[in-house]
Amino acid sequence: MELLSFGDTGWGDELFYATLMTIAVSITAMLIGFLFALIFTPLKLSKNKFFNFIGNSYTTVIRGVPELLVIYLFFFGGSGAVMYVASIFGYNEYIEINAFITGSFAIGIISGAYSTEVFRGAIQSIDKGQFEASQVLGLKRFVYFFRVIMPQMLRLAIPNLSNVWQITLKDTSLISVTGLVEIMRQSYIAAGSTRDPLFFYSFAAVLYLLLTFLSMKLINRLEIKYSRGF
Amino acid sequence: MITSFPKLLSATVVTLKLLSLSLFFGLFIGLLFAILRLNKNIFINKFAYGYSYVFRGTPLLVQIFIIYFGLGQIEYFRSTFLWVIFKEPYWCAIIAFALNTGAYTSEILRSAFQTIKPGFIEAGKSLGISNKIIFYKIQIPIAIRQSLPAYGNEIILMLKGTSLASTVTLMDLTGVAKYIISTTFKPIEVFIVAGSIYLFMTFVIHNLIKFLEKKYGYS
Numbered sequence: 068m069e070l071l072s073f074g075d076t077g078w079g080d081e082l083f084y085a086t087l088m089t090i091a092v093s094i095t096a097m098l099i100g101f102l103f104a105l106i107f108t109p110l111k112l113s114k115n116k117f118f119n120f121i122g123n124s125y126t127t128v129i130r131g132v133p134e135l136l137v138i139y140l141f142f143f144g145g146s147g148a149v150m151y152v153a154s155i156f157g158y159n160e161y162i163e164i165n166a167f168i169t170g171s172f173a174i175g176i177i178s179g180a181y182s183t184e185v186f187r188g189a190i191q192s193i194d195k196g197q198f199e200a201s202q203v204l205g206l207k208r209f210v211y212f213f214r215v216i217m218p219q220m221l222r223l224a225i226p227n228l229s230n231v232w233q234i235t236l237k238d239t240s241l242i243s244v245t246g247l248v249e250i251m252r253q254s255y256i257a258a259g260s261t262r263d264p265l266f267f268y269s270f271a272a273v274l275y276l277l278l279t280f281l282s283m284k285l286i287n288r289l290e291i292k293y294s295r296g297f
Numbered sequence: 298m299i300t301s302f303p304k305l306l307s308a309t310v311v312t313l314k315l316l317s318l319s320l321f322f323g324l325f326i327g328l329l330f331a332i333l334r335l336n337k338n339i340f341i342n343k344f345a346y347g348y349s350y351v352f353r354g355t356p357l358l359v360q361i362f363i364i365y366f367g368l369g370q371i372e373y374f375r376s377t378f379l380w381v382i383f384k385e386p387y388w389c390a391i392i393a394f395a396l397n398t399g400a401y402t403s404e405i406l407r408s409a410f411q412t413i414k415p416g417f418i419e420a421g422k423s424l425g426i427s428n429k430i431i432f433y434k435i436q437i438p439i440a441i442r443q444s445l446p447a448y449g450n451e452i453i454l455m456l457k458g459t460s461l462a463s464t465v466t467l468m469d470l471t472g473v474a475k476y477i478i479s480t481t482f483k484p485i486e487v488f489i490v491a492g493s494i495y496l497f498m499t500f501v502i503h504n505l506i507k508f509l510e511k512k513y514g515y516s
Contacts, residue, residue: 131457136491140484265368268359271362275354275356
């Protein structure tokens with residue numbers, strides 16, 4: 068137990084901060100994912116063949132390629148790409164991107180592909196009559212989307228989004244390969260310096276279980292809130 | 298880009314070996330735990346639920362690390378005959394993958410077993426067929442048909458999961474891709490080649506499952 072004490076002698080505080088880092092990366096990645104979903108869901112639903120193709124290739128490629136490969140692409144290629152863009156604007160110094168940003172971007176793109184599929188499914192299962200009714204009532208497109216579609220879509224999407232959240236949370240463990248100190252990386256460091264990998268990796272597993280368990284409880288409450296009246 | 302292609306292709310063989318072996322063992326584990334889940338004894342039931350909850354609630358990376366780095370730490374374990382298997386990263390990865398996919402497969406099969414209409418089993422019983430034959434000849438074929446689409450997804454998830462073998466020194470497709478990236482600093486080109494190989498494999502698996510669904514489907 069003294070291995071987990073807070074302070075200089077134990078790994079308790081380090082693991083605590085690492086857990087906060089995992090939560091921070093997961094939330095950032097999930098939000099970046101929503102941003103991607105906001106762009107690609109309309110593309111996937113669009114009638115234009117070209118837009119449709121772009122939307123479909125995004126979800127197919129990202130969901131068909133291992134997460135680790137995407138992370139390696141961002142880790143090794145990220146700063147190169149940013150430097151290339153910067154060189155267009157006349158900035159030629161070396162730029163190193165923070166591991167947090169690369170990591171949450173890589174996981175965000177992956178999580179975005181899953182969110183896109185969830186939103187597409189949710190929007191498609193909304194009754195066509197809703198659209199016709201709002202046209203008859205003369206609602207503006209903006210009002211129609213935010214007041215009619217969104218509330219119904221969220222109710223349908225939340226159970227599946229909770230799956231996406233679980234996937235995203237577990238995927239953040241892969242960012243440890245880039246050196247960002249989250250649960251997995253901290254356990255690796257602790258296991259290396261104490262020569263007690265069994266304890267620390269098992270403890271990491273417990274931390275992840277705790278995170279998934281608590282977030283499920285939270286999401287269940289949201290689900291009840293949004294399914295009022297059904 | 299062209300010179301790296303043969304290296305990546307030979308690494309694909311490693312990935313496919315890992316995938317097929319872990320799916321093979323995982324299917325048995327999944328079937329076993331699905332049957333345990335349907336058991337009426339509450340302890341057996343809870344044990345099977347706990348297994349699938351733990352393996353589905355933690356990242357695959359943690360599971361591999363516990364098996365590969367963690368188990369070797371136990372002094373007693375090193376002296377048993379099992380150590381011959383567990384000292385190899387190859388078998389550790391396969392054991393971790395099999396246990397992981399087993400947990401997901403057990404959930405898929407359990408829900409498939411539960412959706413079988415009681416009428417099928419009753420029909421078998423009224424014809425005087427023994428419980429064992431009802432299980433093998435009625436319940437299992439229907440469960441397989443029910444679970445094919447979900448199992449197809451699981452195969453694709455597992456294909457992506459095998460990329461984690463590269464974290465325990467195995468040179469699978471992702472491992473070789475990473476090695477080439479870190480030596481040549483051409484991340485985008487290597488990503489395109491390795492990514493296309495993965496996409497091709499998911500495409501083949503997807504169509505294979507579609508074909509099987511049509512073959513064994515109701516209509």
